[in-house]
Amino acid sequence: MSKITIDQKSVKTLFSEKKADFLIPDYQRPYAWGEKECQTLWDDLFLFAFPENNCDLFNGDDEYFLGPIVTFKNDEGKLEIIDGQQRLTTLMLLLRAFYAKYGSMKDDKAIKTSKMIEQCIWKTDEFGDPDKTALKINSEVATDKQKDEFLNILKTGVIPDNASSSYANNYRFFQQKIVSFQSEYSDWFSKLPVRIMNNCILLPIEAESQDTALRIFSTLNDRGKPLSDADIFKAQFYKFYSSKGQKEEFIQRWKDLEVLCDSIFHPITGTPMDEIFTRYMYYERAKQGIKSSTTEALRKFYEKNTYSLLKKDETFDNIIDLANFWNDVQNQSVERFSDRVLRRLFVLNYAPNGMWTYFVSVYYMANRNAAGSLDDEKFFDFLNKITAFIWAYAVTNPGVNALRTPVFAEMINIVNGQPVTFEGYLFHTQQVQNALNNYVFSNNRAITKSMLTWWEFQNPGQELLSLENALEIEHIFARKRQELEQSLSNPRNIESLGNKALLEKRINIRAADYHFADKAKYYLGGENSRKQKREGTKIKELLDLAAQISDFTEADIVQRNAKIIFGFIDFMHGNGLLSEE
Template sequence: MAAVFDEFKTIAEFLQTTQKEKILIPEYQRPYAWGFDQIEALFSDLKDFTIDKIKDKTQETYFLGTIVYFVNDNGEKEIIDGQQRLTSIMLLLRAIYEKLSTSEITTPEGLNFINKIEPLLFIKNEMTGQVDKDDILIRSDVVSDSQNHTFHQILKTGKTQSGAKDNYSKNYESFSKLYDEFISQNSDPKAIYYFINNLLNYTTIIPIKAKTQDTALTIFNTLNDRGMPLSDADIFKGKIYKNLDDDKKVKFIQEWKILENETELANEKMQNLFYMYMFYLRAKADDKDTTTPKLRSYLLKKKPEFLRDDDLLENLRQILKILKFSKDLKDIDDEVWSENLQIKQVFSLLVLTNNEWWKYPSIIYYLTHKNSPNFENLYLKFLRKLFVSIFQRYSIEHAINSIKAPVLKLNVEITNNAEPKFDFKEILGDEENILKGKIIAPHVNLRYALVLFVAYEMANQTEILPERWELEHIFPQKWQNTYIEQTLGWTDAKLKELLWNIGNLTPLEKKLNIVASNGYFDKKKTEYAKSKVAITNGIDKNYNEWKPENIIERNGEIVKFVKEKFNQWAQ
């Protein structure tokens, strides 16, 4: 990994280097969030360390943590990890400097530390040795932090605005009060100077200098166990903001925050929206490569123009719309197609295929053709064909690689045609028998999807299935051996082969399934009759009893129906 892991550096040693390379808290970082608890803990640790050091006269140090950074094109130390601690240390140093420089009592120690701290806060003129208090050594450009200016002004002036409630102001004032308390609680007037000396010369960090931003982020995400690591979405937000004209920045932050909140409420992540967006851009660029590129590398290096795309946030909103709809199946305002029961049903089927690859073409189709005439019918036809294609190929091979290439080709086709060509491998010969077998005994990852498909299509289900439904085994999973062998004439082994067959499975509401439990057919029919699932509700009407022979019979009926319906949907 291209990084330099420095030896321990004291706070003074590290900050002295900022005379040549100022510190930047970049736009993609999260806002300054430390509160009084963290401020008090830091000051208390330093205070206890000082008291112990005065008593024992040891040369031990107080370790503050790591600082991960890289030097950007402007020659600044761009901080990736450690911004909360570093910002707090700068506020503490400024509070100490203010106390020392405005004190009525001048001591040699006080003058010494004023001179020591000045070049850690301000640019120092190499010729005169004087500092410029308007030229501070740290700058915060954090996009979503409206108090950046406040932070800068505190460092420049040593003052806060009356009644200020931001973290910078409150923490700065807290440091000042803690400083005064330390002096009042110690009979030794020089104790505070030991405290300052320990802060500057015995409080240490490990600076980790990376060669690039990518390397610095990799290191950070590896080391970070204190909270959420920076995501690619954070980086994109900062880059987009930086490229905007000043008159557009406020609106961008407002819209980003709204989208971020909506994304969180939908139990999604901004990162995922950008990931879906990458597949959309790849499709438009005729990119069918089955090797998925890294998100940040692709967008910033191959498609940097996306940073200035006026439609970006709108496209992300539309992507979120489809992702959210696929989960809750609720009507979308001003989107007539979203009221279509059949579209809702096929989305619920796609979700149950247990892979992400249906999402990319579904989203790309919507982004590309949502304003087309007859979109509702076109979308339904497309989604049905997509479900059948993925289900069949995934059933036969059960490998993501079997659907990757055709989906990527389909993505490109979608951008050119509202009725795109599907290039999934045709099912011929032995594969037809394999598929038949997979319909009879569906793979565990596709079992729910097939049972739901049968429920929707075979019984003409006129509504979405209840949210909490479970797979019901019509013939129970546990039985008495005497009943199986003597009454039914079957062996355990033979019956177990039928247990998970499609003919023995049906959807049932969870609360009804609990009551039905593991009973035999005669006892469970009452619960089936209460079900709002049409195919389950009809079982007690269509069958007087339920034996292994009924499972085999129903297997045949369902296989025939599914194959016919799949052929219709694939047209």
């Protein structure tokens, strides 16, 4: 069990301790508090120190809780701040603003107050005298260009007139507040900083390791944006590229990558940047020959051997290249991909799980040429094969975890230049046919839309659709019709694949509860009763049905269902996934 130290402390006690040596690490986000947050803090502290605007109502035993500070002691003995960077930084600026004022005053209370503040801001000798070159806090925030400005403010109390960072603006704000306070409440002036230092409470939580500290932060923080794995990786890259004299170039490339990933990925958990690191991780796992179906947490994988993978020249370049590849997939780039490949990628976007994205990432990284291109014929064959396998596996072996074992083995084959065969995981024809016949293709199962998308794009006349299209599942023989007429001899046919198709959401809403002849009008489009143009569907099969038949009956459902199932089995056979035994 990880060791955690928790000990409530006043601002003065925490900051003035000999062990107080705080570090804002390079993976933290830049300082973000502005005047609004500083105004709130000032108002809260004032109301606490002078209840009901009365200095004498303050009880020396009262405490004001400022929040937790989560840290861990790094290898250099410094307390790396995982949570609390914003409030610690702001408190330091506030204390420094008080010190700038009190340091020039000669009365006893001012001198004593200055002495208290000195012990909070600077490291001191055994007599309590400050070394004004040694601050109690340091910042290494990777992309914060003004961090040196923060440290200079603490050291000197002076800011250039043209300084415009959040540090400088907040420091000026506190200076102005202190001047106004002194002018309006001169009799109370000596009490405010003392009451802040003695009676405002922080809850320092010191964890044994960075990992434990991050877990604590995630548990405590239900409002702020927690540090992602990618933030930790950014820090490692920053150190690596700084040592090569490429710090500024790295910062810009990282920002560009963040913007790109934000536009491509929308993961349910984690950040868009975490997603690209995850997809790249599977390529590196395959290169290392890792077949285990148990995947390590993202940061655990990259932190091996003190983040050695992130200290290689090619890693960041590869990740950027992979992100650009997925951007072209998302944008359906005709410059990079042929129409037939784009059609296969469209179908895979409706896969029953996300494993295909890792599979394709590994394939791309292992087979790209110097220009980032893939052999179209081989890539097309690969996409067909993994579509057939993933779809069949979703029906016969439900659950993405079951899919990992065969896919991880094939990822290793890919990086070793071997063809993808799924040897050892081939299907028997009767097994697949029975599974498809008995499977309940309800709308809430992802594989239902997957099968329908595959089927619609088996039609050579089906045009490529935009990935932005909102497609829903259409019951060609309406459920409402069955409820009213009870005309199906087998009620299960209403939910069979033979009765379902893809249809644009805007049309699906209007065509929901009509007889087929009425639905066909919506499929085909044209003019409505008010002579307004109504766009039809782009699903070729529905257009053909609407043009060729006047009704869609139970016999049509059964026949179409058989066509889909036998068509899929034939697709599997064509991709070499059916055993001859």
